[in-house]
Amino acid sequence: MFHHSASVSHPAAGSATGVLEPGATDSRDAICFQRCTWCGTAMYHRLLCPVCQGSDLRTERSEGVGTVRHSTVVHRNTPAARNVSLIEMAEGFVVRGRVMGPPIGIHSGDRVRLSTAKDPVRGEPVFQLVDEPFRAWT
Numbered sequence: 281m282f283h284h285s286a287s288v289s290h291p292a293a294g295s296a297t298g299v300l301e302p303g304a305t306d307s308r309d310a311i312c313f314q315r316c317t318w319c320g321t322a323m324y325h326r327l328l329c330p331v332c333q334g335s336d337l338r339t340e341r342s343e344g345v346g347t348v349r350h351s352t353v354v355h356r357n358t359p360a361a362r363n364v365s366l367i368e369m370a371e372g373f374v375v376r377g378r379v380m381g382p383p384i385g386i387h388s389g390d391r392v393r394l395s396t397a398k399d400p401v402r403g404e405p406v407f408q409l410v411d412e413p414f415r416a417w418t
Contacts, residue, residue: 311405316329
């Protein structure tokens with residue numbers, strides 16, 4: 281939230297400025313999330329807490345480890361099939377991203393870790409499987 285005075289804008293006190301800025305971390309291969317200081321709920325890219333509607337959110341850095349909760353294969357607007365997955369991170373928030381590997385080999389419950397901070401084309405976080413994708417075939 282910004283208050284305008286003349287032609288200069290200043291951040292308002294108590295606003296969520298700086299929360300979503302990528303320069304807030306010291307590494308480019310990191311994912312940041314918010315935690316409500318009132319109720320402790322972890323969330324990704326929110327302005328208000330979805331539980332208590334509080335606006336006092338602090339930015340924390342994720343370890344980058346999570347579990348695939350849902351994965352689907354998308355064939356639209358892309359030359360090759362790609363996956364879109366919902367990843368539940370160890371800190372308790374859910375993020376939408378892409379998991380590297382064959383789209384057919386990614387299942388709910390697979391453990392993943394952050395590979396790069398963002399996909400250069402879509403801007404989504406990119407993860408890689410921690411376990412071998414074809415572990416059931418051995």
